[in-house]
Amino acid sequence: MADIQRAAGISNLDADTGDARPAPRRKTLSSPYLHRLQRRHFLLFDIIPILGTIAALGFLTVHPFGFTELGLLASMWLLTGLGVTVGYHRLFTHRTFRTTRGVSSVLAVLGSMAGQGGMVSWVALHRRHHECSDRAGDPHSPNLAGGGLRGRLRGLAHSHFLWMRRHEYPNIAHYAPDLLRDRALARIGRRYDYWVLLGLLIPTLVGGLVYWSWAGAVSGLLWGGLVRIFVLEHIIWSINSFLHMFGTRAFDSRENSRNGGVFGLLTLGESWHHNHHAFPESPSFGLAWYRLDPGYWLIRTLAACGLAWDLKVPSTERIAARRVPRTAGTATGPAT
Structure with a gap:
């Protein structure tokens, strides 16, 4: 019965009224x-880009x-990468600044084109990561698999x-209620698969038009689409993995993040x-x-263009107050 109640969102009866209380x-x-x-x-989005890179x-x-492939790879990487770091991460997850509806919509689309997950799910996962960083509940900590070389590799x-x-x-109702309440962003988030396809279609069309051939279209798809997703994914995943194990530290924090x-x-x-x-x-992030x-x-x-405001950059005094003195932090090293 208790399992049924929890699944239904109901806990024990209230002792005074006899009414069902909602479960936490x-x-x-x-x-x-x-x-x-x-x-x-x-x-679809993690294995196929690997195969696409081999195919490329x-x-x-x-x-x-050629220059077309290089331009497509670099430009699509930059646009979708900024969609992730500025849109998904700094704006939607941490609300580090405010912007217009148009800018937030463009960032949401570009972030979705990266193929790293829908906006709402990505935000919920990252907020969970910060809440439980390098502790039980962290979805992608490298420091919870045991000690020794084998544990570190695992x-x-x-x-x-x-x-x-x-x-x-x-x-997502717990970790991203603000995004669920935003109807415009929620609509964009629900079309995640379409935005990923758009991110593949654009370089395909450009490659086909530049070379005016099917081979050019395929080359555009591979380098501006699948290889680009592969490169960006592994760059972002390296933050989750290597930079929670290797690097430098300058501030006192309970988790094991590194620069x-x-x-x-x-x-x-x-x-x-x-x-x-x-x-x-x-x-x-550089501070x-x-x-x-x-x-x-x-x-x-x-x-500077009036399209972003309320930037919450910490003061120099606040940064200095959090910094570990160099003599005390030599074990982990100063920030670089």
Whole structure:
């Protein structure tokens, strides 16, 4: 009976009125249906890009890699990558700034085209990650698989790739109610599959028109579509895996996030991961002008054009107050 009540959202009867009290909202959900959806997404959007990258290399014998392929790969990577870091991450997950309806809609579409999951689910997963970072409940920590070399390798494999096959699904009603209430964004989120297809169709059409051939269209699909998804995915997944195990730290925090500043450009600023965990409300992950953070550069550009406001950058004094003194932090190293 208790299981039936919990499944129905009802707990024990109120002792005074005899009325049913609603059960506490579950933070995560797990069911065969959800696990089937996870396996399907894993195959479609995680495995197929790997196969597409192998196919792209093989297709070089038919159609050489040229400036068109390079331009499609770079431009589609940049646009969809900014959609993830500025849209999915800094705007929708952490609300680090405010913007217009048009800008938020464009960022939601670009983030969806990256093929890393629907907007609402992505936000819920990332908020769950911050809540439970490197503790039980973190969906992709590399530090929960045991000690020793074997445990570290298992943890890296899990956090980088394998966790997406099957995991507890964060309850979006608990973790992302703000997005569910936003009808325009919710409509965009429900069309996630269409946006991924659009992200594949655009480079296909461009390649076909530039070369005016089916081989050009296929080459555009492979390099601007599947290879681009593969590259961006592994860049983002490296934040989950390697930057919770290797890198530098400058602030006192309970989790094991790290900075990898040398990858600032490649990750569009996401590699300042320890800084982000220390100040998740900040649109700037670098926290200083000389640290490469292209995602923040876009937000600052939007702000200069009057399209972004209420940027919640922490003050210099607040950053200094959180910083671990160099003599105390030598075990983990200073920020780079």
